[in-house]
Amino acid sequence: MxxxxxxxxxxxxxxxxxxxxxxxxxxxxxxxxxxxxxxxxxxxxxxxxxxxxxxxxxxxxxxxxxxxxxxPITLGGVALNQDPVHRESRQIAQDLAAGLGLGANVAVRRGDSMFYLLNFEGRQAPRSYVLTGQRKPLHATGIGKCLLLALDPAGRRALIPEPRGFTPYTITDHDRLEEELAEAARRGYATEVEELALSRACVAAPIRDASGAIVAALSISGPLSVIDLPAREEELSRAVIEAADSISIGLGYVGPMSLAPEPVARSRR
Incomplete structure (x- = not known):
């Protein structure tokens, strides 16, 4: 011993x-x-x-x-290649980034944060660093909002008891966040405008597995001026939903199911 x-x-x-x-x-x-x-x-x-x-x-x-x-690079590559969401989404996300010229990102939930499995930069949304492996807050990102849809309101509040503000536009009120999530669930996609970083925006849609559960999410992101939601929201939301649906089908999803949201343990570390 x-x-x-x-x-x-x-x-x-x-x-x-x-x-x-x-x-x-x-x-x-x-x-x-x-x-x-x-x-x-x-x-x-x-x-x-x-x-x-x-x-x-x-x-x-x-x-x-x-x-x-x-x-660590070798281990990370092996881990990614073994991940089913990464395998199904890699080519689709790469094509999406190339076609729109924007960033395309896929992430999963790990505890109270989102974890990037991959990202591709488009010509209009270049980055000088890799997002893969980074963690970001759930409530302040489009992907995170989609991932929160897998939980019920009580579970979301238990997971994020005090939403942190990152910019003047971050939603830090639970009631407001619930309204935002209800709208995202109704229309099938979530948006985020300068809630995590100024001058950045994104549109995201959930990815489901064979059981119908939300297991990941895909986003299109870039500079606020290029995303231009007032003019492009319909175009970008359609593109991100279609891409997310393609990934879901690859994971075995066959259509809507009546599933209860995943509960969250109440105990805190």
Whole structure:
């Protein structure tokens, strides 16, 4: 038992070292890793050396700084290739981005946030970074609103007891959010205009599996001036619904079913 606990602790420490690189800084000193993880400098240095030998991190020979290596990329690629939603949506999302010149994104819910499985940039919505693997709030995104439709109102309130504001346009009131979600459910798509980031907007639609449950969502996103919802909402909503439906069919969905929304456990961590 003591050996198992020691091994578990070693794994947890190694994972904490890797997570230190999620802070946004591309390269870290040993002391940075030690501070971020709460480990001693010697322990952090030893773990980094081990992770370097396994290609999970790389050390710049000139600066001595560490960055993530190629092994996490390999694992991430394998995980994505094994994910059924990613497999069914990749080509459809890529074609959508190319056809509209906008961003096309697919995400699933993980706890109280949405998790990007993939994104493609269109010529009118370029990005200098990859969204895949990032997490964003459910209530402030079009995809997130679609994912919230899988829950009942009580479940949504339990999941997000205090919706956080990100811009002056973020919906932080539960009653207003419920009105927005009811409208999204009625028309089959959700919109988001500058609720997470200024000058950005999106249109999103839910993706369902063979049981009819909402398991993911697809969005078209880009600069507010290009999305231009007053002029393009009908066009973009039709495109995103058709693409989401195609993915759903690939997952085995055959048509509307009367399903109760998924409940959420009331206990909080």
């Amino acid at each position: 003591a050996s198992d606990q020691s091994n578990n602790q070693s794994v947890e420490r190694a994972i904490s070292v890797l997570r230190a690189f999620l802070t946004g800084r591309p390269e870290l000193r040993v002391s940075d890793v030690a501070k971020a993880t709460g480990l001693g400098t010697s322990t952090a240095s030893r773990l980094l050396a081990t992770l370097e030998s396994l290609e999970f991190v790389e050390r710049d020979p000139i600066s001595g700084l560490y960055r993530l290596g190629t092994a």
